[in-house]
Amino acid sequence: MNIGLIAHDSKKELMVQFCIAYCGIMSHHNLCSTGTTGKLIAEATGLNIKRFLSGSQGGDQQIASLIACNEIDLLLFFRDPLTPKAHEPNETTLLRLCDVHNIPMATNIATAEVLIHGLERGDLDWRMIVNQGL
Numbered sequence: 001m002n003i004g005l006i007a008h009d010s011k012k013e014l015m016v017q018f019c020i021a022y023c024g025i026m027s028h029h030n031l032c033s034t035g036t037t038g039k040l041i042a043e044a045t046g047l048n049i050k051r052f053l054s055g056s057q058g059g060d061q062q063i064a065s066l067i068a069c070n071e072i073d074l075l076l077f078f079r080d081p082l083t084p085k086a087h088e089p090n091e092t093t094l095l096r097l098c099d100v101h102n103i104p105m106a107t108n109i110a111t112a113e114v115l116i117h118g119l120e121r122g123d124l125d126w127r128m129i130v131n132q133g134l
């Protein structure tokens, strides 16, 4: 499965801790991320991550284009709902595209925990069937 990882600055440490905790599961999948998020995760875990630009530089849109092409199976985007971002419209587009394409998406760690366990259990295997049809 292809997993996208993004975290706002105030949630990056949480994302790193999450990836440390679930490194064993995540290492069996293809990971991609926005720039700084991926750098921090890779440094902390040694996970192999394809890194795109920072969100503010268009990284959100790079991941959004993968979602539009059905090339992301799970998005974990740890958002900070309290701090407005200049590139918020891009983030809204990203989340919208997940809904357009029925991509499982977590915007906080509580949902991410459920999805990562579901991923391990095979609950997201239907994504492979969807992708075979493309």
Ligand SMILES: O=C(CO)COP(=O)(O)O
Pocket (backbone or CB within 6 Å): 006, 007, 008, 009, 034, 035, 036, 037, 038, 053, 054, 055, 056, 059, 060, 087, 091
């Ligand atoms: O800006 C982001 C989310 O919108 C994330 O980008 P970075 O991972 O480069 O900080």
